[in-house]
Amino acid sequence: MKLLPLVFKNLFRKKTRSLLTIGSILLPLFVICILGTMLRALDSDPSNGKGMYRLIVRHKVSITNWLPAAYDPKIRQLPGVVEVLRMNWFGGSYVDQSARNQFARFSTSDADRFLKVFDEATVVEGSEKEWVDDRSGLLVGRLLMKKYGWKLGQKVTLKGDIYPVTLELTIRAVFEAPDETGVYFHHEAIEEALPRVKGFVGWYWIKTASLEATERIPAQLDAMFENSSFPTKTETEKEFQNGWVSMLGNVKLLVTSICTIIVFVILLIAANTMAMAARERVTEIAVLRTLGFRKRQILGLVLGESLLLSLFGGVLGVALYALLFPGFREAVANSPMGGFAAGMKLFPEILAVAFAVTVFVGLVAGLAPAVRSAQRSITDGLRQVG
Helix, strand or coil, X not given: CCCHHHHHHHHCCCHHHHHHHHHHHHHHHHHHHHHHHHHHHHHCCCXXXXXXXXXXXXXXXXXXXXXXXXXXXXXXXXXXXXXXXEEEECCCEECECCHHHCCEEEEECCHHHHHHHCCCCEEEXXXXXXXXXXXXXXXXXXXXXXXXXXXXXXXXXXXXXXXXXXXXXXXXXXXXXXXXXXXXXXXXXXXXXXXXXXXXXXXEEEEECCHHHHHHHHHHHHHHCXXXXXXXXXEEHHHHHHHHXXXXXXXXXXXXXXXXXXXXXXXXXXXXXXXXXXXXCHHHHHHHHHCCXXXXXXXXXXXXXXXHHHHHHHHHHHHHHHXXXXXXXXXXXXXXXXXXXXXXXXXXXXXXXXXXXXXXXXXXXXXHHHHHHHHCXXXXXXXXXX
């Protein structure tokens, strides 16, 4: 502790270089926090555990293949099934195909069952009954209402591509949920315009009574339709979501690789700074040795400077990330990846790992210069005067 004032003095002797080095640690650390949060969000459950009681039934071959609506009563009869919801991906566009106007658009043949299956969602404007009773009614996430400035009762036009039809829908209810980036409407609106799609379903959502049922039903259900013209694949909600992510490739490996590269870059920057600082003070350290400073004290001075440098960068980086996180999350929510924001929050373990990595970098970066400075003889150090 007696050496701490001297360490602080040496650290800010070259203020510009020290501040630039702290900045070079801070900004990459901020990126690590972002990528770590996104990686952690892939495994998180924004439904607060309610998603564990939901299963998705889709066509075994591809998610783009339809299933017959006649499966509905057969699925309902399985023990442990509480509710079944028929869903379809509408796709299409709102206004245009720009990134700003991309959001999830679903139709359902069972509007009255929607909030029974997704029971973490709550209607905060309008009413469920108004939406259920209006065949052209639209249920909208609160975030989308805020993004587009929509009002209750407003007309919204969706132009289809999978279904070549243009729908004019009326906002009848607004819901609050972990994911508020989608709109939902009656599938009958599509069937009235395109009778040929009647009787087919994109996939089924099942609400189960228990975790035991969640584990048992997939094998039972898939065996039931195994030899039919429409074989099924039943999976948990998390498995279904991860299937969509896997279409982008090995996202986890990519993010982990980027984080590793960033850590290596921070290490090189910090090591270069400490090496320069040690070279500049060769003679000064020799004088300190002459005055009676021991090798371990010299080691502590140089290593302490590197550690403090990384600590400053780490603390500021974590604090900056925590300060800017709400804005970052809102930006993601308003992007085409809006649904991904539902699982994003400040994960303490990510902040702790990022900070620990910074401290580790400081120790490793300062170790070699500190050892060299402590081991250099007094005569070699004094010989470099002038």
